[in-house]
Amino acid sequence: MTDKTPALASVLDAHPNAFILIDRDYNIVAANRKYLERYQHRGKESPVGRKCHEVSHRSALPCWRNGEDCPHQQVFGTGQPHEVVHRHYDGKGGAQYVRIAAHPIFDEEGRLLYISESMHTCARSEELAGTAEASEMVGQSRTFNHILGHLCAAAESDAPILLTGETGSGKELAARLIHRKSARAARPFVPLDCTVLTQELCADELFGHEKGAFTGCAGAKPGLFDIAHRGTLFLDEIGDMPPAIQAKLLRVLETGTYRRVGGTELQKVDARLICATNRDLRQMVAEGRFRADLYYRIACVHLELPPLRHRREDIPELVRHFLAQRAPGQGITPAAMALLAAYDYPGNVRELANLVDRARILARDAEIDVAHLPVELKEMREDCVRRDPVAARIRLGDAASIRDALMRFDGNRRQAASWLGLSERTLYRRLRQIQADA
Numbered sequence: 001m002t003d004k005t006p007a008l009a010s011v012l013d014a015h016p017n018a019f020i021l022i023d024r025d026y027n028i029v030a031a032n033r034k035y036l037e038r039y040q041h042r043g044k045e046s047p048v049g050r051k052c053h054e055v056s057h058r059s060a061l062p063c064w065r066n067g068e069d070c071p072h073q074q075v076f077g078t079g080q081p082h083e084v085v086h087r088h089y090d091g092k093g094g095a096q097y098v099r100i101a102a103h104p105i106f107d108e109e110g111r112l113l114y115i116s117e118s119m120h121t122c123a124r125s126e127e128l129a130g131t132a133e134a135s136e137m138v139g140q141s142r143t144f145n146h147i148l149g150h151l152c153a154a155a156e157s158d159a160p161i162l163l164t165g166e167t168g169s170g171k172e173l174a175a176r177l178i179h180r181k182s183a184r185a186a187r188p189f190v191p192l193d194c195t196v197l198t199q200e201l202c203a204d205e206l207f208g209h210e211k212g213a214f215t216g217c218a219g220a221k222p223g224l225f226d227i228a229h230r231g232t233l234f235l236d237e238i239g240d241m242p243p244a245i246q247a248k249l250l251r252v253l254e255t256g257t258y259r260r261v262g263g264t265e266l267q268k269v270d271a272r273l274i275c276a277t278n279r280d281l282r283q284m285v286a287e288g289r290f291r292a293d294l295y296y297r298i299a300c301v302h303l304e305l306p307p308l309r310h311r312r313e314d315i316p317e318l319v320r321h322f323l324a325q326r327a328p329g330q331g332i333t334p335a336a337m338a339l340l341a342a343y344d345y346p347g348n349v350r351e352l353a354n355l356v357d358r359a360r361i362l363a364r365d366a367e368i369d370v371a372h373l374p375v376e377l378k379e380m381r382e383d384c385v386r387r388d389p390v391a392a393r394i395r396l397g398d399a400a401s402i403r404d405a406l407m408r409f410d411g412n413r414r415q416a417a418s419w420l421g422l423s424e425r426t427l428y429r430r431l432r433q434i435q436a437d438a
């Protein structure tokens, strides 16, 4: 904390989170010790006096210029508090998702002078660094950060959650994230796919049975509600749950108890319920194919995962993520990356992961190139780029994105070019053009 007033310094340091004050011109005017410890680049000057976006986003541009929901722009624009989740880079370059609570600070005459930002880390930075876990949710587009903010908020409550979204859009991964970030994280996460079960099997899986409950049943078996005790039960494709089981599940939710198949004793339930479906449950309710009372119980918090084509900006990062996971060291040409960024992905992130897998196998140890991608992608490319300027931006790289990428990678042209999906030569040519135009 560099502010001259010792009292203010200790007030800021007493704040439990990293905390800063920012003026109208994006300058950080005060920061507490937690902020400095997290964001000060090793051997570099203090963040105080620098632009907030340069420090935490490593970007020459304010985040709204990169399409993000900018707390600075919102609070100075409306005078109201605003909360968002952003991806921040710490002083060592590690990435982390951070929930930012921004508030206006007025002087005695009611003029809005500063905003304060309090930053609470949503996910461990090592989950987002190069050594990515399989369970990591990757993305940094505005759309992705928006849903991530809701997932983190949902994790703080114990309410039932309904996750909807197209196939492969990350519903199960989102359920795992909610569990991992909830107070139940140390207890089991128990998934059940409702599509593959008959009515009898579904009841047996969920509630277990007592010894001798049915012919051929040798011993007692705990149900998934037992196994998920104090943890999270994830019911995937809840729309496929047989009607008789829907009725039993509703009873469990209403009474907080259930009986094992063939049992008399009431078991108490303490499992958090997360359900997912890619069907339109409301439509199913209207058609009488899903119980309305159950729908309202499980959809206490309803979150929709966006399809990948609505967050194309995340595609290059997802590709790098899958390569780092499955083929560390294997590269991809800018042309192949541009082709991947322009495709529509009816199968969403799962389809992208499969395309990357297929391409890396075909490429063996060489760089992945256009030849290693299915021909349909090439046919769709021109059409998609015309329809989606973001994809075009990734492919072509406008001046602002190029400056931003260079800043982000400390001037390293190779890394900046790869991030933008350009060849180094194209990046160099564009830089010369930009300098000539300036």
Ligand SMILES: Nc1ncnc2c1ncn2[C@@H]1O[C@H](COP(=O)(O)OP(=O)(O)OP(=O)(O)O)[C@@H](O)[C@H]1O
Binding pocket: 134, 136, 137, 138, 139, 165, 166, 167, 168, 169, 170, 171, 172, 173, 174, 236, 276, 277, 278, 318, 321, 349, 350, 353
């Ligand atoms: N944001 C993401 N970052 C990294 N990987 C992701 C992301 N979203 C999804 N995936 C990966 O894509 C695949 C499909 O994700 P997931 O199974 O969570 O989707 P789903 O919506 O539950 O699919 P379905 O409706 O078919 O059950 C998984 O391999 C998952 O790890």
